Amino acid sequence: MNTTASPSRVPYSTYTDPEIYREELEKIFYRDHWCYVGLEAEVPNLGDFKTTFVGERSVIMVRNKTGGISVIENHCAHRGVRFCQKSHGQTKDFVCPYHQWNYDLEGNLIGLPFRRGVKVNEGGTIKIQGGQPADFKMEDHGLTKLRVETYNGLVFASFDHSVESLQDYIGPKVLPWVNRVFDGRKLTLLGYSRQRIPGNWKLMQENIKDPYHPGLLHTWFVTFGLWRADQKSQMVMDEHYRHAVMISRRNEGGAGSVTQGVTSFKADMHLQDDRVLDVVPEAWWKGPSVTMMTLFPSVILQQQVNSVSTRHIVPRGPNEFDFVWTHFGFEDDSEEMTRRRLRQANLFGPAGYVSADDGEVIEMSQQGFTQHPDYQTIAELGGREVGDTDHMVTETLIRGMHAYWGKVMGR
Ligand code: FES
Ligand code: FE2
Numbered sequence: 543m544n545t546t547a548s549p550s551r552v553p554y555s556t557y558t559d560p561e562i563y564r565e566e567l568e569k570i571f572y573r574d575h576w577c578y579v580g581l582e583a584e585v586p587n588l589g590d591f592k593t594t595f596v597g598e599r600s601v602i603m604v605r606n607k608t609g610g611i612s613v614i615e616n617h618c619a620h621r622g623v624r625f626c627q628k629s630h631g632q633t634k635d636f637v638c639p640y641h642q643w644n645y646d647l648e649g650n651l652i653g654l655p656f657r658r659g660v661k662v663n664e665g666g667t668i669k670i671q672g673g674q675p676a677d678f679k680m681e682d683h684g685l686t687k688l689r690v691e692t693y694n695g696l697v698f699a700s701f702d703h704s705v706e707s708l709q710d711y712i713g714p715k716v717l718p719w720v721n722r723v724f725d726g727r728k729l730t731l732l733g734y735s736r737q738r739i740p741g742n743w744k745l746m747q748e749n750i751k752d753p754y755h756p757g758l759l760h761t762w763f764v765t766f767g768l769w770r771a772d773q774k775s776q777m778v779m780d781e782h783y784r785h786a787v788m789i790s791r792r793n794e795g796g797a798g799s800v801t802q803g804v805t806s807f808k809a810d811m812h813l814q815d816d817r818v819l820d821v822v823p824e825a826w827w828k829g830p831s832v833t834m835m836t837l838f839p840s841v842i843l844q845q846q847v848n849s850v851s852t853r854h855i856v857p858r859g860p861n862e863f864d865f866v867w868t869h870f871g872f873e874d875d876s877e878e879m880t881r882r883r884l885r886q887a888n889l890f891g892p893a894g895y896v897s898a899d900d901g902e903v904i905e906m907s908q909q910g911f912t913q914h915p916d917y918q919t920i921a922e923l924g925g926r927e928v929g930d931t932d933h934m935v936t937e938t939l940i941r942g943m944h945a946y947w948g949k950v951m952g953r
Contacts (some may be wrong), residue, residue, distance in 0.1 A: 543920060548894055549938075549944035550926045551822050551918045554911040556944075557742035563860035568949055570839050571597030571857070576691070576698040576711050578841035578854055579603045579613055581868060582731040589632050589647060595856045596699055596840075600624055601688060603697060606647040609660070613699035614649035615686035636685075649685035653937060664717035694724035695845075696852070697757075701811070710839065715853075718835055719787045723845050725826060728873035732884055735867040735891030742902035742911075743839070743857040744947075746865060749900050750836045753777065753934030759903060761806040762895040766819055768847070771858055775934040783928055783942030784838035790934065792821075792831045792847065818885050818895075821847045838943065848879070849886035861908055865901075867891050 556562060571577060577596045580603050584592050590605035593616055600616035618625050618638040625638035635652065636645045644653040659673025688699040691708035698708050705711065710722060739746070744911065749755070756769040763769035777789035823831070827845075835843040842853040848869070856864040870889045871880050892898045921944070924936030928945055931938055947953075 545580065546732060546864065547811070549558060549746040549928065549941040549948065550922045551625070552944050553916070555915040556947075557744065557911045558860055558915055560860055561741075562953075565838075565951060567597045567798075567857070567887075570947075572599075572701045574702055574705055574950070575839060576700050576705060576708055577839070578837065579690075579697050579699045580854075581695055581729055581731065581852065581870060582611065582692055582697055583731045583870065584630075584888045585611065587632070589634055590630075591626075591633060592630050593626055593628065594854070594866075596688065599701075600626075600885060601655030601699065602626055603699070604647050606947065611690055611692060611697055612648050613688040613690045613697070614645075614839075617686065618643060618650060618932045619685060620654075621684040642697065643683075645685055649687045651680045651685075651874060688950070694721070694726050695729040696720075696724055712785060713782070714777055716785045716787055716835065716837075719778065719789070719835055720837075720843065721942060722826065722828065722833065723843065723850060730871045730873055730875070730880075732869040732871050732887070734869070735887075735894075737865050737892035737901060738858075738862065739865055739901050739904050740862050741908035742860055743855050743863040744943075745904045745907055746842070746853075746855050746900075747836050747943060748940050749904060750788070750834050750842045752937065753788050753790075753939075754937060755903075755934065756896075757934075759899050760896050761808060761899075762889070764804060764806045765808045765811045765853065766813070767894075768889075771935060773934075775932070777931045777934065777936060777939055779928075779930060779939060779942050782946050783939075784880070786836050786939040786942065788832070788834045788934070788939070789830045798888060818888055820882055820885070820903045822879070824848070824884065836939075836943075844890070846889065848882050848897045851887070851889060851890065861912075864934065865892075 579594050580592055585603060585605040588605055591602050593602050595602060601613050602614050602616050603611060606612045616624050616626050620641055620643045623638050623640045626636060643651060647653050656672060657674050658672040662669050662671055688701055689703045690699050693708055709717060756763050757771045773790050773792060784836045831847050833845045835919050839854050844851045844853060851867050851869045854866040858864060867890060871883050888896045892901060921937040921940040924931060924938055928938055929943045
């Protein structure tokens with residue numbers, strides 16, 4: 543295996559080079575792939591919309607007249623204006639403020655001022671001034687429409703209308719794990735957290751494909767028993783190795799052989815308010831208490847005990863991404879369960895007891911990479927091969943993603 547091209551050795555430049563990043567947008571975010579845009583629960587009624595991103599392009603997810611969801615590019619067909627500046631709202635149609643071109647909820651151009659010019663009265667003669675050319679066709683000037691698929695409440699979109707179906711894209715090995723959480727029950731929206739992380743977008747995917755770190759980096763996880771290297775776990779990938787699931791079952795915490803020498807284990811640390819650890823197993827878990835799914839390239843689907851959320855990765859150049867957490871619940875949740883999910887959400891998000899650590903190490907990784915673009919990272923824990931495992935002492939999922947990345951990027 544050639545070490546520089548090997549998925550177990552990744553050149554730092556992969557994370558810092560603007561040319562590589564530009565190619566990633568074209569080959570990964572805008573072609574052949576599905577990107578997450580949101581939850582159906584965010585736009586329940588006709589005309590409800592949310593602005594979000596596919597790659598770096600601003601798009602609008604909107605509940606359309608047929609009751610379905612349209613995703614249209616937030617980019618006026620006239621002179622390119624990003625016409626919608628609201629993050630959420632409700633509307634009958636979209637009007638660009640510059641020259642008031644008017645689009646329906648599906649993105650079709652339905653009106654524009656002075657299309658047939660302006661009538662003037664010159665000494666009793668009516669004349670027409672200006673207007674669009676006679677061959678101007680409304681249907682040629684709609685907004686860019688993305689292909690959209692929804693799946694049990696999740697909404698994905700693609701600029702590439704020839705992309706395979708969403709279910710084929712997720713693949714038969716990962717789909718059952720998606721189904722476990724998104725089993726068709728109606729979702730309810732609980733709230734958002736947002737953060738801007740000064741690191742490359744792939745580092746976030748890698749963080750959730752990395753079972754090596756949680757039991758070491760996260761003081762909170764280790765001390766309160768939500769994650770330990772010896773807990774029963776499983777790493778699963780799709781056939782292309784681009785998506786993955788880390789599945790595990792929590793243990794009861796406390797000291798044990800595996801916490802010896804782990805400096806993040808704090809025997810004397812106690813919670814003043816332990817309601818955040820009020821974990822109640824739910825019937826749909828069917829065993830595992832944690833499943834972290836990375837759907838390449840744009841989203842992480844999180845189930846950490848009773849906390850469920852999507853985490854949207856929005857790239858902003860090679861050195862930065864926005865990370866948007868959407869916390870949700872299920873329609874049949876009791877009031878008490880909703881409170882529990884909200885409380886446990888304190889582990890996550892930018893200031894989460896656990897996730898704050900990840901944001902920080904990703905920033906620190908990027909700092910290291912910019913120092914030596916010609917060096918490479920090592921991901922050889924558990925060997926240099928790529929394959930599913932029944933334990934977490936491995937970096938196989940990271941190798942898998944880079945094997946796929948190399949194929950798509952031709953590098
Ligand atoms: Fe949108 Fe002119 S740029 S109407
Ligand atoms: Fe982490």
